[in-house]
Amino acid sequence: MEHSVEKQFTSEIMNKILSTYQLDTNFKKLGDFENYAFEVYHEGEAKILRVTHSSHRTQKELESELDWIQYLHGCGISIPAVFLSPNGNTVEAFQSEDSVFYASLFEKAPGNPVKLVDFDEKLFRIWGKVIGKMHHFTKNYQPGENIQPRYQWDENDLLRLEYYYPKSDQEALKAARNVVAEIEKLPKTKDFYGLIHTDVHAGNFFYDGDSIHIFDFDDASYHFFASDIAIPLYYFLISKHLYGTRGERNEFAREFMQAFLEGYREENELSQECIETIPLFLKLRDVDLYSVFSKKMPAEERTERIQHWIAEIKERIEKNVAIVDLDLNSNLK
Missing domain, CATH: 3.30.200.20 (Phosphorylase Kinase; domain 1)
Structure with a gap:
């Protein structure tokens, strides 16, 4: 704060x-x-x-x-x-x-905070199932009387990139703008876009062994459904493999996504076009987080872990690569 x-x-x-x-x-x-x-x-x-x-x-x-x-x-x-x-x-x-x-x-949500030992196929499938169910029902949501609609994804304060990115990071700033511009071109159809949570990582739900109970809807906005799939994957990889190799991340990403999408598809249809945009939203999370660290965390308060995280984010943004490589034409179908 x-x-x-x-x-x-x-x-x-x-x-x-x-x-x-x-x-x-x-x-x-x-x-x-x-x-x-x-x-x-x-x-x-x-x-x-x-x-x-x-x-x-x-x-x-x-x-x-x-x-x-x-x-x-x-x-x-x-x-x-x-x-x-x-x-x-x-x-x-x-x-x-x-x-x-x-x-x-x-x-107060039932269950308990998620621990690393909880990360298994059962949890990933439940995770996907709940998000799929939210996406299914959000398609028919209409704000109540006198309720102002939530903001659109590109109205997010963190996307004031010129304000938050250090002046010395012009290469990262240019690459980040390109990510945002790519997303702006995507179609906003009912099956592709709607009001979503935007931040369903393991820190924002409790788990009781059979169900997850999601909270912290503070960042909810009208956004692309693929973002709600990319964010769990992104933070799962950070939790398990902040210091891991790209190969290790790729292996665990395959395991996560196979189980997660199985659960998701039980509740909501998922097109191949939507799946193919997931890497783009992994890049957007890097873009957002670079702003977050600049806004919320002065350099003198950054731990070794945070410094490592920021350095990786900056490198990925400048190289225009996502945190992980997904085989979009095989295991995710």
Whole structure:
């Protein structure tokens, strides 16, 4: 979280939020990267409180995210329910100096965080199945009354590349622009494009051995379905083989994609044209992350692992290659 936001998020603001939602005064902080996340309690029952600063999202943007979550939850997809405040709102606003903090309350997802030992064909298949189911139902989603539609993929703040890429990285900047330009040419048909989560990596769901329970829909946007397939693959490879060779990544990518796509196809049709764009969205994740590290992580705070990651990303962007080589004409059909 930016230091300027941290200074404004006082104990007084937190106490107002707890009081408004009639929550117990004890809580546990879970995260603070782009939003604050807390485990809170109502009469001893655990729930999840998310607090967002107005520099990150507007109230309308948050309400549109929660409208979609409620729709998917109603379709039987295992995602945490949204709780209304005592005032009947999905989002409550709290003034702080010259800005605002927005609070929303969610059901706590069942299951547990995913561990490396959980990465097997069963999990990959379930992972694909849930995303396929989300894509199937999102095709018929219509925003509720007075709900502002979520933004389009190319309205993402991280794609202000000239703003986030260091001035010394002109070669990477030019190559990144070309990736974005390629994606802009893709058709936005109903079976190719729609409102998606955009960030279903293993850190954004819990696993109970039989099902995954997805959360953190903060980055949901109208995007290409192939992106929701590329992102799980990308972060799986980073989790398992940040320091691995390209050959090792290729081998594990084949195992992952075969099981993942089997599960996906149980819930949603997947064209060969869609599959063939997956490498392009692996490249886009590199483009996005290069902006993320510039925006969120000063050089002096970067660990050896992060420095290695950034160096690899920059090299791939400049060479116009994805994190892995996929045999798009054989094992993914």
